[in-house]
Amino acid sequence: MSRQMGDGHRLFLQNMMTNGIVSAAQAGMLHKKCCELHGGQEKIDDFINVVNTHLQPLFMHIRKGMSEEDGQEHFVLVNMAETDITRMAADYAENELELFRKIMDLIVESDSGSASSTAILNSADKLISKKLKKKEAELVLNKFVQDKWLKEQDGEYTLSVRCIVEMEPYMRTIYQDMIKVCYVCHNIALQCQVCENPSCEIKVHLPCVARYFRARSDPHCPACNDFWPHEIPEMQAPQSQSSQNLPSS
Amino acid sequence: ITSSQAQRARENFTSDQIDHKVAEVVQFILIKDQKKIPIRRADIGKHVIKDYKHIYAEVMNRVCRTFEQVFGLKLVEIDLKQHIYILINKLEPIRGQTVSMHPGNPKMGLLFVILSVIFMKGGTIKENLVWNTLKKLRLDPGEKHDEFGDVKKVVTEEFVRQKYLEYGKIPHTEPVEYEFRWGLRAEKEVSKLKLLEFVGELFDQDPQNWTQQFREASTSGTSSQST
Numbered sequence: 116m117s118r119q120m121g122d123g124h125r126l127f128l129q130n131m132m133t134n135g136i137v138s139a140a141q142a143g144m145l146h147k148k149c150c151e152l153h154g155g156q157e158k159i160d161d162f163i164n165v166v167n168t169h170l171q172p173l174f175m176h177i178r179k180g181m182s183e184e185d186g187q188e189h190f191v192l193v194n195m196a197e198t199d200i201t202r203m204a205a206d207y208a209e210n211e212l213e214l215f216r217k218i219m220d221l222i223v224e225s226d227s228g229s230a231s232s233t234a235i236l237n238s239a240d241k242l243i244s245k246k247l248k249k250k251e252a253e254l255v256l257n258k259f260v261q262d263k264w265l266k267e268q269d270g271e272y273t274l275s276v277r278c279i280v281e282m283e284p285y286m287r288t289i290y291q292d293m294i295k296v297c298y299v300c301h302n303i304a305l306q307c308q309v310c311e312n313p314s315c316e317i318k319v320h321l322p323c324v325a326r327y328f329r330a331r332s333d334p335h336c337p338a339c340n341d342f343w344p345h346e347i348p349e350m351q352a353p354q355s356q357s358s359q360n361l362p363s364s
Numbered sequence: 365i366t367s368s369q370a371q372r373a374r375e376n377f378t379s380d381q382i383d384h385k386v387a388e389v390v391q392f393i394l395i396k397d398q399k400k401i402p403i404r405r406a407d408i409g410k411h412v413i414k415d416y417k418h419i420y421a422e423v424m425n426r427v428c429r430t431f432e433q434v435f436g437l438k439l440v441e442i443d444l445k446q447h448i449y450i451l452i453n454k455l456e457p458i459r460g461q462t463v464s465m466h467p468g469n470p471k472m473g474l475l476f477v478i479l480s481v482i483f484m485k486g487g488t489i490k491e492n493l494v495w496n497t498l499k500k501l502r503l504d505p506g507e508k509h510d511e512f513g514d515v516k517k518v519v520t521e522e523f524v525r526q527k528y529l530e531y532g533k534i535p536h537t538e539p540v541e542y543e544f545r546w547g548l549r550a551e552k553e554v555s556k557l558k559l560l561e562f563v564g565e566l567f568d569q570d571p572q573n574w575t576q577q578f579r580e581a582s583t584s585g586t587s588s589q590s591t
């Protein structure tokens with residue numbers, strides 16, 4: 116017999132619905148607050164399992180995802196009933212959705228796992244449904260970032276944690292073999308380092324590279340054992356570790 | 365539909381099919397509710413229920429139960445003739461900065477100001493009084509606001525469409541004048557006591573200073589808790 120849903124679980128779920136995605140630290144604070152307000156003793160993973168048990172018949176799920184940039188864990192409310200990005204249709208016009216698909220194309224097809232604002236704005240001029248002027252396209256881009264579908268840094272756009280987690284089935288269907296997973300964590304890898312051995316070419320997320328090769332002076336590919344020629348990035352400890360240490364009352 | 369007809373209709377569907385249909389209706393309503401758009405039963409029937417119309421009542425009963433048990437939300441029929449529903453929150457939202465504010469939230473502050481002015485003026489208020497109040501708060505309805513865009517449009521169209529406000533002509537006025545009242549969603553969702561607290565914070569006053577309104581708000585709050 117699974118645990119019953121209480122007001123604390125419902126309040127947590129409502130916040131997940133409002134935000135779509137929260138960092139592990141935010142989830143920890145939210146869990147603590149919900150338990151304070153409505154009573155509750157279980158740890159956050161058990162707490163979320165209760166919510167997920169009751170969401171399952173509704174084809175919804177709270178899923179964990181890791182940021183490709185900094186390795187930090189997040190919780191994403193995923194709607195599994197939708198198999199493509201029509202789920203965004205509640206918030207975006209047809210040509211905005213078309214632009215989003217083109218952005219995904221650019222990012223998945225690139226070596227860097229990102230797309231420049233220049234390339235994106237050029238795509239906006241070629242939309243089939245209805246062209247977007249440059250100014251309009253910039254506003255739509257900002258909206259994608261604001262709604263946490265994209266991240267932007269120095270004019271380069273990447274897919275957010277939310278996007279990669281929620282759109283995974285769609286991405287696997289559309290891009291098939293172009294989608295590779297990280298050799299270390301087995302999640303979709305867009306921003307990553309690639310083994311230079313032509314018969315290997317595994318991909319590893321930057322945070323996963325940092326963890327896997329931590330404190331090794333002579334890094335070798337975990338798959339083929341060739342020398343790993345890339346610079347090993349430094350990553351601070353993931354937030355999720357410290358959030359798990361937060362006292363839960 | 366007689367009960368025996370409904371029972372025969374139910375036998376035509378597997379338990380899994382009905383479960384799936386309940387999930388679809390829940391999804392449909394949640395998506396509509398993201399924009400606080402009232403949900404028409406006709407739309408539920410047309411877009412989701414479709415061939416299951418003979419067991420509409422059973423599906424909707426389970427939908428309502430799901431909203432209450434899983435989400436802490438209540439599906440309320442606000443128009444018995446047109447069969448229009450809204451989804452209202454039975455839980456008190458968390459205050460503070462635990463999670464980043466949703467982009468839509470600043471509008472709730474704007475709405476609260478207007479609802480409180482209407483309430484303190486006895487339930488109906490001329491349009492001009494609302495605009496004057498907003499101007500005092502540097503929210504000029506004639507200009508574009510960084511956060512809200514067209515303030516007048518948000519107030520007279522968006523909040524009305526969402527049924528937080530009613531906006532109508534005052535009869536027998538020449539030239540024609542308009543007035544605001546609380547909408548059905550506000551009546552069901554907004555605690556008058558919380559509203560006075562909000563405004564007290566905004567204007568740095570104690571709600572008890574507004575004796576008449578505070579008494580009514582307290583009574584209203586008590587009665588709403590008992591329902």
Ligand SMILES: [Mg+2]
Pocket residue numbers: 121122
């Ligand atoms: Mg309770």
Ligand SMILES: [Mg+2]
Pocket residue numbers: 122123153
């Ligand atoms: Mg409670």
Ligand SMILES: [Zn+2]
Pocket residue numbers: 297298299300301302319320323
């Ligand atoms: Zn990885």
Ligand SMILES: [Zn+2]
Pocket residue numbers: 310311312315316317336337338339340341
């Ligand atoms: Zn290799």
